[in-house]
Amino acid sequence: MSSNNLVYLGMQKIIFLFLALSLLACQQDEADKPKVETRGTGAVGLNKAVLQAELLEVGPIKPVQYGFLWSTTNGVDVISAQGKVVVGESSEGELPFSYEVTNLSPGTDYFVRAFASTNGFTNIYYGEEIAFTTSLPADYVRTLVADELTNSTAKLNGELIDLNELTTAQYGFVWALTPFNSILQGNVVVTGTASTPLTYQSTLTSLQAQTTYYYRAFVSNEEATVVVYGDLLSFTTTN
Helix, strand or coil: CCHHHHHHHHHHHHHHHHHHHHHHHHHHHHHHCCEEEEEEEEEECCCCEEEEEEEEECCCCCCEEEEEEEECCCCCCCCCCCEEEEEEEECCCCEEEEEEECCCCCCCEEEEEEEEEECCCCEEEECCCEEEECCCCHHHEEEEEEECCCCCCEEEEEEECCCCCCCCEEEEEEEECCCCCCHHHCEEEEEEEECCCEEEEEEECCCCCCCEEEEEEEEECCCCCCEEECCCEEEECCC
């Protein structure tokens, strides 16, 4: 075998060894990183939620700080987060942790992820991002008695009572021929959006004569991820 071939084979072995060592180092680096998992939320209320996560592994740099980041926009990280809390620090993995975040806005979508960090916030490692929506008070909206009844029309009446911290509310009515519980079980009439309390109306047409209809007022956040209903009432069209 010529000396050129021997040199070529030697170079191949060196390159292969270099790549193998590099891959092993990358795998080792990945294994050494802290691992944290965002588990979800516990109780979610008008302006608070219990966040849950687990620190799975800590890696070689100890102790590891762990906590939560949250925001009203997705893709939350330590730079864009509207809220951040360090729950604690640990030198051991397999540690569940939770935190009750307060002062949230009602009827609002939030995005949260757990994090682990070493050397202060020099190195940050994230869990998966999850979403949750705060609720709305049950007394945001009131269903009022329908009037101006004919054999084919009726005027529905509702009232937005107190928007509290909800900056913009979408409101309207749901109606059907049978009693119902949710917006998915009836015909939806979106009357408008508002940022202050008001009374509102909507006239139904093309109804059947001498027929009983059921309806209720509703209010939701703009994304319609949270819906609150007034009482279920009924009316009967004339002959």
